[in-house]
Amino acid sequence: MLGAAVLGLGRIGPSHVKVVASTPGVELKAVAEMSEEKLGKLLSDFPGVAGYGDYRDVLKRDDIDVVVICLPHWLHEQAAVDAANAGKHILIEKPLADSVAECDRIIEAAERNGVALMPAHTQRYYPVVRKTREVLDSGQVGKLIMAVDMWYKPLNPEARPRWMLDRKTGGGMALMDGVHLIDRLLWIIGPDVEAVSAMVGNPVYPNIPADDTSMSFLRWRSGVVATISRIAFRTGVTKYGADFFCTNGQVRFRIPYGSVGQEGVWIGQNEKYTPVEFSRFNSLERQFQEFVAAVRDRRPPPISAEHGRRVIQVMEAMDRSSETRREVLL
Ligand SMILES: NC(=O)c1ccc[n+]([C@@H]2O[C@H](COP(=O)([O-])OP(=O)(O)OC[C@H]3O[C@@H](n4cnc5c(N)ncnc54)[C@H](O)[C@@H]3O)[C@@H](O)[C@H]2O)c1
Numbered sequence: 429m430l431g432a433a434v435l436g437l438g439r440i441g442p443s444h445v446k447v448v449a450s451t452p453g454v455e456l457k458a459v460a461e462m463s464e465e466k467l468g469k470l471l472s473d474f475p476g477v478a479g480y481g482d483y484r485d486v487l488k489r490d491d492i493d494v495v496v497i498c499l500p501h502w503l504h505e506q507a508a509v510d511a512a513n514a515g516k517h518i519l520i521e522k523p524l525a526d527s528v529a530e531c532d533r534i535i536e537a538a539e540r541n542g543v544a545l546m547p548a549h550t551q552r553y554y555p556v557v558r559k560t561r562e563v564l565d566s567g568q569v570g571k572l573i574m575a576v577d578m579w580y581k582p583l584n585p586e587a588r589p590r591w592m593l594d595r596k597t598g599g600g601m602a603l604m605d606g607v608h609l610i611d612r613l614l615w616i617i618g619p620d621v622e623a624v625s626a627m628v629g630n631p632v633y634p635n636i637p638a639d640d641t642s643m644s645f646l647r648w649r650s651g652v653v654a655t656i657s658r659i660a661f662r663t664g665v666t667k668y669g670a671d672f673f674c675t676n677g678q679v680r681f682r683i684p685y686g687s688v689g690q691e692g693v694w695i696g697q698n699e700k701y702t703p704v705e706f707s708r709f710n711s712l713e714r715q716f717q718e719f720v721a722a723v724r725d726r727r728p729p730p731i732s733a734e735h736g737r738r739v740i741q742v743m744e745a746m747d748r749s750s751e752t753r754r755e756v757l758l
Contacts, residue, residue: 430454430720431491435483435507436498437461437470438589440521444496445470447712449477454494454720460486483507487514494723496548496716497521500591501598505530508545512537517544517723519716523607524736526598528744531737538733546719546729547736549611553711556681559693559704560672561616563679569695570676575617575654577609577670581685583633583640583660593636600638601660602628602743609656610739612670613646617654619738623647625755626746632662644746679704 432454434445441461449456456474460483461467471479480486483499487510495511497504497520504525511518518538524547525531538545551557564572583601591597592604614621626644633640640660647653668689669682678696682689694701722729745756 430493430723431457431489432494432496433458433460433486433489433492434496434498435460435486435511436500437463437466438498438500441496441498442470443712444498444716445474447710447716448496449474451713451716451720453724457492458486458489484510487511487516493517494519494720500589501526501603502591502596504598505534508534509537512541512543512545515541515543519546519548519719519729520736521548522550522611522736523547523603523740523743524733525740526603528737528740531733531740535733535737544719544723544729545733546722546731547733547739548715549608549615549731549736549739550711550715551608551612552615552731553714554683555706555708555711556669556683556691556693557612557616559706560670560679560681563693563695563704564616564672564674568676569672569674569679569697571674572617572652573673573675574652575613575670575672577613577654577656578667579605579609579658579685580664580667581605581660582663582666585633585636593638595638600630600640601658602639602642602746605658605660606642606656606743606746607739609658609670610742611735613654613656614735614738614742616672617648617652618650619735620649621646621742621758622649623755623757624742624745624749626749628746628750632660642746642750644749646742 432448458478460480467479494517499507592599628639628642630640643657666685666688668685671680681693693704718730749756
């Protein structure tokens with residue numbers, strides 16, 4: 429039985445708690461959350477689980493093998509390095525960290541301590557993203573030429589934790605949302621992006637020191653190209669998904685956001701979209717089960733830390749391109 433703990437019980441932490449508590453072969457032993465209110469609420473649903481106000485106290489326990497880090501971005505590096513130094517295997521919410529330099533220090537600590545490290549890029553476990561890759565890989569719509577990936581949604585700054593509204597604390601929509609779009613394209617198309625050209629800025633909320641908008645053009649070594657466009661608007665219409673254009677048709681997936689939008693995958697041929705059947709499953713559950721299986725079998729985790737680093741490298745190239753108004757080669 430592996431002992432596990434979830435660190436951070438904000439917006440996403442409680443969902444990981446449910447997953448950890450229901451995973452066979454794993455025992456949820458502890459949680460950490462600095463807000464007494466959030467901690468108390470969760471512990472009332474999980475009697476027998478120990479609660480701590482600071483994640484560092486959980487790391488002192490020698491009956492914890494695995495930690496799931498759901499802390500604010502600015503704490504990712506410190507918490508992951510602390511967890512690695514305490515000998516814990518780490519599943520860390522995306523992004524791995526806020527910069528390539530921070531990713532490198534986390535990866536070094538994990539390697540030095542011989543612990544598994546996996547960034548939770550959960551979107552590859554979304555049923556529709558998985559099915560889209562399956563259709564593309566099957567060759568039934570031919571060879572991939574280009575992709576258009578997008579996420580348009582309200583920012584709702586008043587509903588967000590303060591750290592998300594300042595780039596200095598890991599805020600901004602590049603680190604919140606942009607990394608999801610980069611991750612899923614790298615997973616579907618491949619890691620070998622060759623060049624990036626981008627605009628990144630905060631035209632919607634100029635008084636908030638964090639990006640709300642970006643449009644990028646990415647070129648892969650294979651010749652495939654893609655755009656990533658995202659805007660966290662004041663008011664607008666939500667749209668979330670991607671379209672893939674191939675030599676013999678199109679594939680598109682859509683993901684609902686909040687109460688808006690429809691979940692699905694469609695093949696587009698002969699001027700009409702035909703829905704593709706897909707099976708539904710809990711993506712956080714699938715992700716955690718695969719991580720735990722890798723830890724138990726001493727195999728590399730299914731999402732490598734190098735992938736998490738690559739995502740941040742592409743994000744940094746977007747920032748650099750935006751600042752210099754030039755294409756950036758990777
Ligand atoms: N995969 C997804 O769909 C998804 C969705 C939301 C968030 N996330 C990711 O999850 C992570 C957390 O995001 P969130 O939205 O839940 O943030 P959040 O601010 O709501 O939650 C973080 C929690 O950590 C707590 N905390 C801070 N310092 C602490 C400490 N020293 N010890 C214990 N607790 C401490 C805070 O009180 C807060 O409740 C981020 O990496 C974010 O990108 C992923």
